[in-house]
Amino acid sequence: MIPVRCFTCGAVIGDKYRKFREYVEGGMDPKEALDKIGLERYCCRRMILSHVEIIDKFLIYRRLGTGGRD
Amino acid sequence: MTKKSTSKKSTRSFKIEFIEESDNRIMVLLRNIPVTMANSIRRVIISHVPTLAIERVFIFRNDSLMNDDMLAHRLGLIPLTTPLGKYALPEEAPDEEGSKPEYAELTLTIEAKDKPITVLSSDIKSKDPDVKPVSGDIEIVRLAPGQGIEAEMWAYMGRGKDHAKWSPVSVSVVRGLPVIRIKKTGCNKKCKKCVEACPKGVLAVKKGQLIVKDLYKCTTCGLCMEACPDIIKVSIDETSSILYLESIGQLRPIEILSLAFDEVIKKLDDFYSSLNEVSLENV
Ligand code: SF4
Ligand code: SF4
Ligand SMILES: [Zn+2]
Numbered sequence: 303m304i305p306v307r308c309f310t311c312g313a314v315i316g317d318k319y320r321k322f323r324e325y326v327e328g329g330m331d332p333k334e335a336l337d338k339i340g341l342e343r344y345c346c347r348r349m350i351l352s353h354v355e356i357i358d359k360f361l362i363y364r365r366l367g368t369g370g371r372d
Numbered sequence: 373m374t375k376k377s378t379s380k381k382s383t384r385s386f387k388i389e390f391i392e393e394s395d396n397r398i399m400v401l402l403r404n405i406p407v408t409m410a411n412s413i414r415r416v417i418i419s420h421v422p423t424l425a426i427e428r429v430f431i432f433r434n435d436s437l438m439n440d441d442m443l444a445h446r447l448g449l450i451p452l453t454t455p456l457g458k459y460a461l462p463e464e465a466p467d468e469e470g471s472k473p474e475y476a477e478l479t480l481t482i483e484a485k486d487k488p489i490t491v492l493s494s495d496i497k498s499k500d501p502d503v504k505p506v507s508g509d510i511e512i513v514r515l516a517p518g519q520g521i522e523a524e525m526w527a528y529m530g531r532g533k534d535h536a537k538w539s540p541v542s543v544s545v546v547r548g549l550p551v552i553r554i555k556k557t558g559c560n561k562k563c564k565k566c567v568e569a570c571p572k573g574v575l576a577v578k579k580g581q582l583i584v585k586d587l588y589k590c591t592t593c594g595l596c597m598e599a600c601p602d603i604i605k606v607s608i609d610e611t612s613s614i615l616y617l618e619s620i621g622q623l624r625p626i627e628i629l630s631l632a633f634d635e636v637i638k639k640l641d642d643f644y645s646s647l648n649e650v651s652l653e654n655v
Contacts, residue, residue: 303438306449306510313542314451314620317493317509343543360437361488361516 303357310345322350391588391614398625399588399616401549410613414546416639417632419533422461423540423622424454424476424503428526435519436491443521446512447480448537450493452527454622455502456631459529475526476503480512483520490514491521503527506621540628543618548608550590554582555603569599588614 304319318339325335336347384404392399402410429444436443460472477499482491494508515521532539552574561582567575575596576585584590590606597606619625 303446303513304511306446306512307536308542311542312536312539312620313618314507314510316446316450316511317507320490320509320511357437357514358488361514363437 304353304355305349308343308346308349311343313341313343313346315341315346315349319350319353319355323355393625396621396625397616397618398629399614400629402613402615404611405613407546407548407610407613410546410615412636413632414544414615414617416635417541417544417617417628418539420531420635420639421540421623421628421631422454422529422531423538424452424459424527424529425535425537426450426452426478426525427528427530428475430524431522432524433520433522436513436515436521438513443513443523447496447523447525448535450496450510450512451506451537451620451622452476452503453506454529454540455500456623456627458500458502461529462531462534475528476500478503478525478527480521480523480525482515484515484517486517488514488516496525540619540623541617542620543616545616546613547616548592548610549612549614550587550592551607551609552584552587552590552596553605553607554584555605559600559603565599566596566604569595571595 304316306316307313308315318341321339322332322335325338326332330338332351336350339350341347341350386405387403389401389403390398391401402413426444426448429440429447431440431443434440434443438446458472459476460474464472479497479499480491480495481497482489482495491512491514492508493505493510493512495512496505498504513521530538559582561577561580564577566582567577570590571593572586572589572591574584574586574590576583578585592606592608594606596604615629617625617628619628623631
């Protein structure tokens with residue numbers, strides 16, 4: 303999951319990753335996409351740019367002792 | 373008092389000028405205030421202006437891949453709109469009759485039915501309409517079909533010095549006011565070396581005149597001075613400071629600023645009264 307806040311400055315970035323992905327998957331240049339979602343500082347930009355979303359890969363498993371279907 | 377003396381006094385006294393203001397940011401010019409004092413305001417903004425944040429989380433069900441602690445941590449980082457004066461500050465006695473409530477209650481109950489979902493901050497329900505996540509799109513966790521989360525959250529007032537989640541700003545900077553002096557004679561206004569040297573686009577040639585277009589963008593890096601040392605001199609006005617802050621959204625920038633002044637005054641009062649106690653003891 304994308305972190306809720308930027309590690310360095312504390313600005314909220316957790317609501318921007320999805321939009322960023324949509325833009326980039328639509329063929330937009332990552333630089334433009336970052337500008338468009340309104341991240342100015344490079345601390346926040348690297349949060350989004352360097353993020354690797356892996357939670358969907360784990361979603362097929364479930365934690366021991368918890369609910370949910372196999 | 374003569375007119376002259378009043379005008380002289382007003383140039384010396386403390387003054388605030390607004391340079392830039394929008395929903396989430398503010399830039400002000402503090403005139404005639406020592407840098408140390410401006411800096412104490414900057415620090416108080418970061419670590420002493422109180423806001424609401426989720427501090428206690430009761431998890432009744434969590435089937436997600438995320439551990440309870442991790443989930444609670446993420447919930448805590450979600451900024452909440454803060455109604456000023458409605459909830460008790462950490463130092464206020466909570467159990468007095470008719471006192472302000474100590475915390476705001478929020479709940480999160482969600483289950484993924486037949487396809488995976490992303491839990492968003494807009495799924496959090498608040499009992500108080502004044503307290504809600506600043507942004508509804510913050511991703512909290514992903515849930516596979518059949519997984520669910522049930523949690524109750526208590527949001528307390530707190531300060532950035534205890535945890536950064538209570539800090540109302542992402543950026544809070546103080547810097548000196550740049551002074552760019554351009555000699556009237558000697559500049560040919562054509563070579564534009566200085567204009568090209570400036571990385572911030574502060575200088576411009578307009579109507580055959582070299583002008584300072586946007587003084588507040590200047591970082592006093594001195595590159596223009598290097599390009600043309602005979603004509604341009606860049607220095608810092610030590611008596612004025614530029615304070616720039618960017619709100620995360622719990623409070624409006626102007627509220628943050630005025631609360632910061634209140635907090636500084638409160639601290640000075642505390643200091644003064646404890647000083648009095650000490651000096652009385654020593655008599
Ligand atoms: S200040 Fe110097 S570099 Fe700039 S236009 Fe004049 S002569 Fe050229
Ligand atoms: S000091 Fe730097 S930022 Fe300021 S005008 Fe000169 S080159 Fe531009
Ligand atoms: Zn940042």
